[in-house]
Amino acid sequence: MYREASVATDSYNAAEEKAERQSAAIVELAKKIVAGQERLADLKERAGAAAAAQYRTGGLPDEAQLLLSDDPHDFLDGAGRVIQGQRATKGLIAELAKTQEDLEQYAADASAQWKNLEANRKAKDAARKKIKKRIAEAEKLESRLEKAEKARLAELEAEAAHRAQTAWLDSGALDETGGKASSAGKKAVAYATAQIGKPYVWGAEGPDSYDCSGLTSQAWASAGDPIPRTSQEQWKQLPHVDVKDMRPGDLVIYFGDATHVGMYIGDGAIVHAPRPGRSVTIAGAGSMPILGVVRPDA
Numbered sequence: 001m002y003r004e005a006s007v008a009t010d011s012y013n014a015a016e017e018k019a020e021r022q023s024a025a026i027v028e029l030a031k032k033i034v035a036g037q038e039r040l041a042d043l044k045e046r047a048g049a050a051a052a053a054q055y056r057t058g059g060l061p062d063e064a065q066l067l068l069s070d071d072p073h074d075f076l077d078g079a080g081r082v083i084q085g086q087r088a089t090k091g092l093i094a095e096l097a098k099t100q101e102d103l104e105q106y107a108a109d110a111s112a113q114w115k116n117l118e119a120n121r122k123a124k125d126a127a128r129k130k131i132k133k134r135i136a137e138a139e140k141l142e143s144r145l146e147k148a149e150k151a152r153l154a155e156l157e158a159e160a161a162h163r164a165q166t167a168w169l170d171s172g173a174l175d176e177t178g179g180k181a182s183s184a185g186k187k188a189v190a191y192a193t194a195q196i197g198k199p200y201v202w203g204a205e206g207p208d209s210y211d212c213s214g215l216t217s218q219a220w221a222s223a224g225d226p227i228p229r230t231s232q233e234q235w236k237q238l239p240h241v242d243v244k245d246m247r248p249g250d251l252v253i254y255f256g257d258a259t260h261v262g263m264y265i266g267d268g269a270i271v272h273a274p275r276p277g278r279s280v281t282i283a284g285a286g287s288m289p290i291l292g293v294v295r296p297d298a
Contacts, residue, residue: 017228029109032102165286184297186249188223188296192265196271198210198273198279211273212261214273217229220296227296235291242293248264253294254289268286269284
């Protein structure tokens, strides 16, 4: 149940991250629309002035204006300027049409972003409900256990983690490791280990509580290297490295669906936020099924 809650938490965090990007896109589109409206108003004013100037000539043909002119030379000079003005007016009209098209496109894009934002809001609500349901089911099940049974359950969990870690170490996975942490990696490890003892809360990213990817993303943000918010996006977007090349600060991604993440701190250990009901702690890097390793500052 906690694993299902973890999967739903990642979906919630991904939807939240996407909603933030869409909100930012809507703000940028709004700025473009405002600027376009101002530009459109200016072009209309200039087009109106050009139309008024043409009206003042009376709309007479050039031949008639030449015959009626007191100074043909001045007329010809003026006619040259009129031709230039006509060309400028054509350019003005074209720019006016282009600006109108841009505004229509910006409005359509903004409308599409609003629809996407609403869809993500629904996805977040669905994920939130699923998380709460799974956590409630798990807590209800645990509440039925007697104190001794809870202690035994914790003991079994610890034994399973120890067996997995031992098997992983015996496999020789760490035989060739020993890479030194980068400067940013040291800062990230220092931040993450300083959070030990703080409770796991789904969707949390500090400073008083964390979920697994909230801990790793905030640790690397504190080191000056922002990374994706969710473990799945961390796995998708960050550079992959072999386990044998792992160094402190690298992120270890777990399970086939990349729904858990911890930070490697050296000596075969990670710091991570395990699950609801637990706190940020140190565990064996091989205590869960490893999907792979990523390096934020590669």
